[in-house]
Amino acid sequence: MIETLIPAISALAGTALGGIMSYLFQKRQFAHETEKLKLANKTEFMAEETVKHFLSHKSFTDRSFEVIKKHLGGFDDDELRKILVRAGAIRDFREDGSEWWRLLSRMDEFISNKIEKKAKSS
Known part of the structure; x- marks a missing residue:
């Protein structure tokens, strides 16, 4: 009985160890490939981070496209809109035709500020 159990346990242990090692290698390779892609597209990733920073400012929920364009040079208008x-971010046009952007995650804050301004003006 033990003579048949030892090879079975050895095979099971070898398979488990091989599976664990394969998982760890694949996980490391995935992290490496992700890092390579980030480095290859670093300009776009950093531009997104910069846009998030500008649109996350605590005092301003909205930023004009012109202000964003001024601070993020090197992109044409369509590229910059894709980054936004x-x-x-979502786009809004004001009554004067100017283009403004805000993070979708700050929409509740924008609406509550708008309601407060209406209440003060009434």
């Missing part, structure tokens, strides 16, 4: 969308 990837960062989670």
